[in-house]
Amino acid sequence: MNDREMSCNTGGQFMDRGRMNQNGVVQPLLTDLYQITMAYAYWKSDKTDDQAVFDLFFRNNPFHGEFTIFAGLEECLKFLDSFHYSQSDIEYLRQTLPEGIENEFFEYLGNLTAHDVTLYAIDEGTVAFPRVPIIKLEGPLIIVQLLETTLLTLVNYASLMATNAARYRMVAGKHVKLLEFGLRRAQGPDGGLSASKYSYTGGFDGTSNVLAGKLFNIPVKGTHAHAYITSFSSVGELKTRLLKHKQTGIMEDLLEHAIRHRQMLSHVLDVSTEESSEGELAAMVSYAIAFPDGFMALVDTYDVKSRVTEQVTQVSYVQTDNKSRTTTAATATTTTATITNGLPPTPPATPQAAAANGQLSGRKNSLSQTELTNGQSNSTEPAQTDIVNATTTTPTINTSTSNGTAYLPKYVEKSFRSGLLNFSAVALALNDLGYHALGIRIDSGDLAYLSCLAREAFEKVADRFKVPWFNKLTIVASNDINEDTILSLNEQGHKIDCFGIGTHLVTCQRQPALGCVYKLVEINGQARIKLSQDVEKVTMPGNKNAYRLYSADGHALIDLLQKDSELPPAVGQKVLCRHPFQESKRAYVIPSHVESLYKVYWKAGKICQQLPTLEQVREKVQISLKTLRNDHKRTLNPTPYKVAVSDNLYNFIHDLWLQNAPIGELS
Numbered sequence: 001m002n003d004r005e006m007s008c009n010t011g012g013q014f015m016d017r018g019r020m021n022q023n024g025v026v027q028p029l030l031t032d033l034y035q036i037t038m039a040y041a042y043w044k045s046d047k048t049d050d051q052a053v054f055d056l057f058f059r060n061n062p063f064h065g066e067f068t069i070f071a072g073l074e075e076c077l078k079f080l081d082s083f084h085y086s087q088s089d090i091e092y093l094r095q096t097l098p099e100g101i102e103n104e105f106f107e108y109l110g111n112l113t114a115h116d117v118t119l120y121a122i123d124e125g126t127v128a129f130p131r132v133p134i135i136k137l138e139g140p141l142i143i144v145q146l147l148e149t150t151l152l153t154l155v156n157y158a159s160l161m162a163t164n165a166a167r168y169r170m171v172a173g174k175h176v177k178l179l180e181f182g183l184r185r186a187q188g189p190d191g192g193l194s195a196s197k198y199s200y201t202g203g204f205d206g207t208s209n210v211l212a213g214k215l216f217n218i219p220v221k222g223t224h225a226h227a228y229i230t231s232f233s234s235v236g237e238l239k240t241r242l243l244k245h246k247q248t249g250i251m252e253d254l255l256e257h258a259i260r261h262r263q264m265l266s267h268v269l270d271v272s273t274e275e276s277s278e279g280e281l282a283a284m285v286s287y288a289i290a291f292p293d294g295f296m297a298l299v300d301t302y303d304v305k306s307r308v309t310e311q312v313t314q315v316s317y318v319q320t321d322n323k324s325r326t327t328t329a330a331t332a333t334t335t336t337a338t339i340t341n342g343l344p345p346t347p348p349a350t351p352q353a354a355a356a357n358g359q360l361s362g363r364k365n366s367l368s369q370t371e372l373t374n375g376q377s378n379s380t381e382p383a384q385t386d387i388v389n390a391t392t393t394t395p396t397i398n399t400s401t402s403n404g405t406a407y408l409p410k411y412v413e414k415s416f417r418s419g420l421l422n423f424s425a426v427a428l429a430l431n432d433l434g435y436h437a438l439g440i441r442i443d444s445g446d447l448a449y450l451s452c453l454a455r456e457a458f459e460k461v462a463d464r465f466k467v468p469w470f471n472k473l474t475i476v477a478s479n480d481i482n483e484d485t486i487l488s489l490n491e492q493g494h495k496i497d498c499f500g501i502g503t504h505l506v507t508c509q510r511q512p513a514l515g516c517v518y519k520l521v522e523i524n525g526q527a528r529i530k531l532s533q534d535v536e537k538v539t540m541p542g543n544k545n546a547y548r549l550y551s552a553d554g555h556a557l558i559d560l561l562q563k564d565s566e567l568p569p570a571v572g573q574k575v576l577c578r579h580p581f582q583e584s585k586r587a588y589v590i591p592s593h594v595e596s597l598y599k600v601y602w603k604a605g606k607i608c609q610q611l612p613t614l615e616q617v618r619e620k621v622q623i624s625l626k627t628l629r630n631d632h633k634r635t636l637n638p639t640p641y642k643v644a645v646s647d648n649l650y651n652f653i654h655d656l657w658l659q660n661a662p663i664g665e666l667s
């Protein structure tokens with residue numbers, strides 16, 4: 001049994017082939033059946049020694065953007081390095097392929113390796129553009145063909161993911177931390193692992209995925225789930241309240257400290273202790289005892305959202321006057337407006353702004369512990385902390401009125417502030433014992449508004465309790481965040497230090513596939529072209545080289561494809577760059593710097609370059625993105641980056657096109 005089989009049989013994800021580790025699922029049978037049937041037909045037709053050139057490229061940038069980050073190269077090289085069919089693979093193929101396949105073919109397959117293949121590629125982590133091959137393979141037709149599907153699966157998602165992550169990084173800015181939380185929502189275990197790896201490549205700071213941390217040496221980070229909070233309902237459940245003072249080593253009652261602080265904080269934060277959850281306090285105390293130096297708490301547990309169909313209880317509001325920007329308490333007795341889960345029409349910038357335009361109403365509506373714990377959304381029980389004088393009614397809360405007066409449901413703030421009060425109390429208790437808490441996570445509601453509210457609360461506590469480090473507490477936000485959410489939050493003015501992002505990031509919801517293809521461009525020295533009604537799908541024939549031409553200010557100007565027989569463009573010399581298909585589109589470029597995009601990465605059975613670490617690839621992404629002008633990178637209507645062909649290649653393509661396009665006959 002070989003290494004791979006052992007790894008698979010023992011359920012091990014990664015194998016150690018002595019030289020390089022690779023996910024055990026990446027193996028020659030991880031391909032489409034037609035690659036193997038074609039291999040047999042090539043073999044039967046005596047095409048074993050034909051020399052082929054294939055290009056691996058994509059036709060369009062993802063996410064309505066104008067750039068793509070190339071990723072996955074290292075995995076491709078590991079695949080070439082380990083490429084061979086095991087005895088059990090051959091056995092399986094014997095049973096699976098149609099009857100009549102000659103025995104010698106299986107012997108041939110059994111001895112096949114990627115030794116005679118040469119692989120050229122752009123550096124991993126570099127920005128890449130449509131139609132410029134990111135990988136080019138030369139070698140015996142059969143083997144190069146057999147590599148197609150596996151190489152595509154290794155590059156497509158990796159590049160899509162790295163690009164997605166890089167886009168999140170761009171909109172978040174370099175000072176905000178980005179954590180990948182997507183494993184639970186990813187396309188299966190392997191999708192989850194790749195997402196963690198390539199989101200790190202693209203610029204994320206860490207992942208919650210522990211195996212990814214171990215395998216790829218990525219920082220692993222995390223907070224805790226709502227379940228931890230809801231698993232406690234009173235302080236009586238605390239099995240221990242004692243924590244060692246960090247400096248004196250004396251055991252002290254953390255709960256006692258927390259309760260004392262909670263009393264004082266309730267005035268500062270304007271939330272009564274009765275209104276905050278005791279279970280939440282107990283949970284936070286116990287978590288702090290477990291992690292006194294890393295206390296980070298989820299503060300939005302006792303907060304629920306309302307839906308049109310939900311029954312809600314009578315609630316208290318703060319009535320807000322848009323003109324005077326003053327707030328007065330009011331009580332709604334019957335409610336008849338619609339509560340939606342959608343976003344406010346114009347998002348609030350700050351708590352004040354939110355209050356001023358009443359936008360918080362109807363976003364996150366109330367708090368009901370029952371709903372949270374049993375998952376029902378039509379609870380008729382009063383919420384544990386916020387809703388007073390509960391009576392069930394049909395939900396109808398007006399978010400604004402015609403005279404410009406808006407209602408801000410007071411309980412929205414209150415429910416959130418239960419978490420803030422309890423967190424602050426526990427953090428101050430920890431402070432008494434010589435520890436500094438890390439911060440909070442907000443996982444629902446209006447993230448801009450609530451982050452501002454939290455920051456304001458922390459500033460007050462820092463000031464009143466003389467704990468300046470409270471100003472530095474980290475605010476993590478999560479909940480269905482995507483690129484547009486971050487852009488919108490930026491506009492609103494949030495106080496978030498870190499985004500935890502799962503679903504939209506790992507599933508690449510906005511565009512779930514990159515669409516890389518693998519096309520034969522030359523066979524035995526003869527260029528091949530694939531024609532299509534759709535000009536975009538016409539392949540660039542022949543063995544080509546690719547260059548990136550730079551302007552004097554260091555920005556990438558254009559990518560130029562040439563026939564491999566042509567001399568490279570030279571610095572300071574005028575080069576004619578032509579649109580590959582539109583005759584009138586051409587330009588002279590005098591490059592200040594010329595970058596030859598391809599390096600030989602694999603030749604004669606060996607990796608020929610020092611492979612960068614994941615960390616280095618991650619740095620490369622940022623360096624490479626800097627060479628792109630901002631107008632290519634903006635999210636709305638970015639300027640397309642130009643990809644051109646040399647005059648020579650242009651004429652070659654069009655001659656070949658004419659030769660290959662059949663002349664129709666009109667009758």
Ligand SMILES: Nc1ncnc2c1ncn2[C@@H]1O[C@H](COP(=O)(O)OP(=O)(O)OP(=O)(O)O)[C@@H](O)[C@H]1O
Nearest residue numbers: 305341347444445446447448479480481485488489
């Ligand atoms: N200020 C904001 N501006 C723009 N988008 C926001 C803002 N605050 C939150 N969001 C986004 O709005 C969406 C809120 O969705 P939804 O109403 O379903 O969640 P929720 O009710 O707040 O939370 P839960 O996950 O507990 O149901 C999320 O995608 C979130 O990222």
Ligand SMILES: O=P(O)(O)OC[C@H]1O[C@H](OP(=O)(O)OP(=O)(O)O)[C@H](O)[C@@H]1O
Nearest residue numbers: 181443478479480481500501502503504
């Ligand atoms: O929202 P995402 O970007 O996917 O980030 C990951 C989510 O995973 C967790 O939610 P959980 O699975 O507990 O479920 P939830 O949707 O009810 O919050 C966490 O609280 C985040 O909300």
Ligand SMILES: O=C(O)c1cccnc1
Nearest residue numbers: 181208221222223224500
């Ligand atoms: O650590 C977290 O906070 C986390 C991890 C996975 C998903 N959601 C949140």
Ligand SMILES: [Mg+2]
Nearest residue numbers: 443478479480
């Ligand atoms: Mg969520």
